[in-house]
Amino acid sequence: GWWGMNILRYAMAAGESQVVAMCDVDQNQLNPALEEVRKLSGDQPKKYTDYRELLDKEKPEIVIVGTPDHWHPLQTIAAVKAGAHVYVEKPIGHTIKEGRAMVNAARAADRVVQVGTHRRISPHNRSGMEFLKSGKAGDIGMVRAFVHYGGGPGEVTPDSEPPAGLDWNMWCGPAPLRPFNQKIHTKGFRQYLDYANGQLGDWGIHWLDQILWWTDEKYPKKVSSFGGRFIKRDNTDAPDTQVATYEFEKFVVSWEHRMYAANNAEKTHPQQAVGCYFYGTEGTFHMGWLDGWTFYPTDSRKPVIHEDAKLESKDNENIRLLWADFLQSIKSNKRPACDIEIGHRSTNMALLGMLSMKHGKSVEWDGEKEMIVGDDAANKLLSRPYRGPWEYPKV
Known part of the structure; x- marks a missing residue:
C-alpha cells in the first residue's frame, strides 16, 4: 500500500x-x-x-x-x-x-x-559512472560513502493494539512477533532490527551498490563495523551511529551514518550532503543524489566538472526508467x-557491515563460497531462525 x-x-x-x-x-x-x-x-x-x-x-x-x-x-x-x-x-x-x-x-x-x-538507471549516475570508469579521476584508492540526517533523541511511543483491519501476526510473518507499535508500521520498520537492518540496510545499499558498479571486484575480502545508539532514546533499536570499512584488493571503502546533527558542514546541495566520494590521483569525484555529480581536480588550475541530476517524481527517483x-x-x-545477482551482492555489503557490528569483530569474507573464514559464530549470523510455520528458504 x-x-x-x-x-x-x-x-x-x-x-x-x-x-x-x-x-x-x-x-x-x-x-x-x-x-x-x-x-x-x-x-x-x-x-x-x-x-x-x-x-x-x-x-x-x-x-x-x-x-x-x-x-x-x-x-x-x-x-x-x-x-x-x-x-x-x-x-x-x-x-x-x-x-x-x-x-x-x-x-x-x-x-x-x-x-x-x-x-543504476538514473542518467547522472550513468554518466558519472562512465566518467569514473574512463580513468579521468586517476587511480582510486579510497571511497567514502555516507548518509547523515538531523534529529534528536526522540521519545518512547507505547505499544498498542493493532488497528482494525491489520493482521499483525501476518505482517510479522517469519520474523519475531512483537507487540504492535505505530512507529513500526507503516514506514518505520527499517529502524527495527527484527524486520530490517537500519540505515545501513536502507540507505547503505544504494551507495555501496554504486561502488560495486564502478569496480571490477565483486565483493570485499574483509569487513569491520562498529556503532551503537548514543543519542536515540526512542523505541527503535537500530544504530543511530555506525561506521563500516570494507577492504578490497585495490582500494578501501568506508561507510558512515548518523541520525542526528545533519551534515551542514559539507553540504553540496541546499537540501543535503549524501553519496560517495571517490578519491583518485587526479582528483575527487562526488556521486550525489539531488546534486548530481561533481569532479574536483587535484590540479587547481583545471576546472571543476559538474553534471546536474535528472530525477523524476516527488520522491526524486527514476523508477519509470527502471x-x-x-x-x-x-x-x-x-x-x-x-x-537479482547484482542486488544480492549489494545487499550483502550492507548485511556484512551489520553482521560485523552485531558480532563485535571484523570478518574475513569468502565471496565465492559466501561464508566467513574461520569463524563459526559469525557464519551462524548468515541466516536466522524463522518463526513457525514459516520455513527459511533453502539455498
Whole structure:
C-alpha cells in the first residue's frame, strides 16, 4: 500500500500491464490503493490478504514485491516458482543466505528479477559512472560513502493494539512477533532490527551498490563495523551511529551514518550532503543524489566538472526508467540493469557491515563460497531462525 503503490503507479503509466490483483495484510493500506488503481487505470483488481492465495488463483505474469524487508525472500521465491517475473524492492532480504536462495530460485525458474536500486538507471549516475570508469579521476584508492540526517533523541511511543483491519501476526510473518507499535508500521520498520537492518540496510545499499558498479571486484575480502545508539532514546533499536570499512584488493571503502546533527558542514546541495566520494590521483569525484555529480581536480588550475541530476517524481527517483528496463528485459529475455545477482551482492555489503557490528569483530569474507573464514559464530549470523510455520528458504 505504501512503496509498492509508488512502483505500481509507474507500471500503470507505462500502459503495458493490467493490474489483476493486489495484496496487503492491512486493509487500511489496501482499500485506498485498490480505489486509486481503479481510478487511474480502469482495472478492477481482485483483493487478497495472503500472497500465496493470490499466486495460486491469479497466476500473474509480473509481481511487485514492495513489502517490508523481512518478507522479500519468501514472496519473491514463491512468485518466480509460480512463473512470475518480479520487481522486488531493496534490500532483497534480511540475511545473506536468503539472498542466495532468491538468486538460485530466479535462475532455476528462468525469470527476470529486477531489484529497486534505481540509481543504476538514473542518467547522472550513468554518466558519472562512465566518467569514473574512463580513468579521468586517476587511480582510486579510497571511497567514502555516507548518509547523515538531523534529529534528536526522540521519545518512547507505547505499544498498542493493532488497528482494525491489520493482521499483525501476518505482517510479522517469519520474523519475531512483537507487540504492535505505530512507529513500526507503516514506514518505520527499517529502524527495527527484527524486520530490517537500519540505515545501513536502507540507505547503505544504494551507495555501496554504486561502488560495486564502478569496480571490477565483486565483493570485499574483509569487513569491520562498529556503532551503537548514543543519542536515540526512542523505541527503535537500530544504530543511530555506525561506521563500516570494507577492504578490497585495490582500494578501501568506508561507510558512515548518523541520525542526528545533519551534515551542514559539507553540504553540496541546499537540501543535503549524501553519496560517495571517490578519491583518485587526479582528483575527487562526488556521486550525489539531488546534486548530481561533481569532479574536483587535484590540479587547481583545471576546472571543476559538474553534471546536474535528472530525477523524476516527488520522491526524486527514476523508477519509470527502471520499470521500462524491467519490461524490456522480460521481452528480450536478458538480465535487467539491477538483476537479482547484482542486488544480492549489494545487499550483502550492507548485511556484512551489520553482521560485523552485531558480532563485535571484523570478518574475513569468502565471496565465492559466501561464508566467513574461520569463524563459526559469525557464519551462524548468515541466516536466522524463522518463526513457525514459516520455513527459511533453502539455498
